[in-house]
Amino acid sequence: MSAAEKKIIISDAAGLDAGTLRGVIRAVELTFDYPTETTALLHDFSFAYDINRGQYHSTLVLEKLTALAPRRALKVLAFTDVDLFIPILTHVFGEAQLGGVSCIVSTHRLDVDLSAADGRRLFQTRVAKEAVHELGHTFSLRHCRDKSCIMHYCHSVLDVDAKSNRLCRYCRVLLADEKNA
Amino acid sequence: MRQTRILIVDDERIMRTSLAGWLERDGHDVETVESGEAALERFKKTRYDIMLVDIKMEGISGLDVLRTVHDSDPDVAVIMITAYGSISTAIEAMKNGATDYLLKPFDPSELGMLIEKILDQQDQKRENLFLREDYRERSRFESMIGQSACMQSVFNLISDIAPSDATILITGETGTGKGLAAKAIHTKSPRCEGPFVVVNCGAIPEHLMESELFGYQKGAFTDAKATKKGRLEIAHGGTLFLDEIGEIGMRMQIDLLRVLEDRVFYRVGGTQPIEVDFRIIAATNRDLSEAVAAKHFREDLFYRLNVIHLEMPPLRQRKEDIPLLASHFMRRFSGEANRPTGRISRKALDELMFHDWPGNVRELENAIERAVVIGKEPTLQPADLPFFRPLSEIGLQEMSLEAVQRAHIAKVLEAGDWNIARCARILGVDRSTLYAKIKRYGLSRPKA
16 A cells, blocks of 8 residues: 555544544645544553553553554544653653654643633644644654744643644645655 | 754663653754763764753763763753752752753753753854854965875866866865865856855854845844845855855755755845856765765755765875975964964974874864964974873874874884885885885984
């Protein structure tokens, strides 16, 4: 199966509402130009639970997702609502295998600072942005210094709100290189 | 963005890998080691921008690593990593020159902001250096010197390739004269009446690179009070020399490739396409094909630059040029210091020939300049040279094979009263080989 025939598998264990999921699918297909398929690959994250930290080790989850990825999966994008960490950091919003198969986004810390008026729309946008960001890493894109680029690393959710939902022109070229490689 | 080199030193594998993964996604070139010993070993061979060092390790501790690194290169930012409970050690580390410390586990934004702050400071330093070097470049130009066979080949190649408009990639170690070769090509080319514009890609901080190369339109950003031409525009009709091209970041590689292909660009904030006509010469001390393989350098840009390849030989491969170069620098620096041109004593010349010159011609130039400034006698003596140590202090184990060979041949020649046939027999080589070695090592019979 060639890369062109493969799909980006979206596995949702966060219970995203239909509107949020639609926003993710639209953003992913628009940015990466691959078809998507929504399939539940992994629901139980207990194997990655760290009792001392009360959080889930995201690197272990990524390894499991890659092992579970079907042949038709070019990449796997997973969602969870549990709090993720890597050992050296207090928490992460998500993690990705750089140039690899899997990435994960946690919604656990994405619902802060939401106003009553446009809270739902803002949350949907954040989830879609984080999804494209983490998927970008699996296409070998690294953090970008351009603050408006979706690959820019955000210190807080407010920074996530401030950046655009698009790749800058440099990251677009780098993505095209990776897809043509 | 110029890729930042980071070394992580931690004896816990899981900490190393998780931190390395995070920093790689952040766009940095990351290496990891598991001990202080391994860290110092790597540090000898590679220049890192930032080192993240765990304080508590078996053997050489994090503090020991910090002290050694700070003594040797205070520009390397060392961040200490520590567990809660050893803050007093972290404070001691700060007193010993650590840039900062982080408590494990740390907040990702804390790490991100710290790295950003360090890179901004290092950019600032580089910017100052760039301004100083720019001045130096303009005030001191020196033509190339060399009688050795390898330099004669370089001169011939320059004469052959200068008249064409082909792009040239010059490679060679630091201090071998890549910039002089580029200038020589320009001078001998039909574009010699046009400008020779140097862009030191390693010295210009990332945030200045775009406006430095492409210029900017008035109002493009807050400080853009007037329209400014970039170096590409200034190089129109002449030669654009991209020095240290291996240091250029991925983003600028994309922009440069586009300019090389289309010969058209836009000023920052500008909407008018600007057409340019210049010849490109690029230089690097890095192995670009290795950088391409590691995906640090674009393959398409590499092939576009590497149309003609010119390799500059290191000084240790053309030691016969040392006396000529040394005399030339003596004349120049004596003149600059308003002193009569001094001689170089035979023993000092022996020392110059004996040295391996890792910094090449630039190191020789600096050594002679220093000797002229500090030398008390009119004739340059071995003690005036920065690397001089009396032979009695040097053990065989510290000498390169070549240095041992040179010393041995000199000893045999002296003992054999320079009778070439006899000395060649003792050394077990034929006479022509001995003559070649005498020439190579710059040995000469002492005057009676």
